[in-house]
Amino acid sequence: MSARNNIIAIVAVSCIAVGSLWAYGNLTKETEEADLSGVEGILLEAQRSTFNGTNPDIYVRVNEPVKLVVVNKDIVIHDLQIKDKTGGILNFETAPLKSEQHFNSAIVAYKPGTYEYFCQYHPDMRGKIIAEP
Ligand SMILES: [Cu+2]
Structure with a gap:
């Protein structure tokens, strides 16, 4: 493999890793509960x-x-x-x-x-x- 192909492979793997983390974050994010304890009004x-x-x-x-x-x-x-x-x-x-x-x-x-x-x-x-x- 040439250096250029290696770089392309590294970029591709990085993209997959970031994409997976992003998807995992979205899946695990809990439904946002409104914290209204400090609300004046x-x-x-x-x-x-x-x-x-x-x-x-x-x-x-x-x-x-x-x-x-x-x-x-x-x-x-x-x-x-x-x-x-x-x-x-x-x-x-x-x-x-x-x-x-x-x-x-x-x-x-x-x-x-x-x-x-x-x-x-x-x-x-x-x-x-x-x-x-
Ligand atoms: Cu209504």
Whole structure:
């Protein structure tokens, strides 16, 4: 074998080794659990087609962002959306969350009022955000 062939062989073996390690890492990686112990703000857990069991009212102050973490503790997909046409609150939607996935965001209201959060998949999963001056 020429030196050139040796180098090609070494590169090929290296690629196989790296590829195997990469595949092994992916296979052994555990499902990511959300560690939310240090979260200050609002935690909404989707479970049995509710948020936190009660779809609670959320109180915020105008122009004071509040961290919002949405976690799916259910076996079906959920999301959370805020869609307000008045411009009184920051609109957003989480990605479709599978079981044990979470999404970090923030609630920011710009005007006092009552707004709605909801899951697009489940009409009963909706609650109020009450923004006070
Ligand atoms: Cu849902």
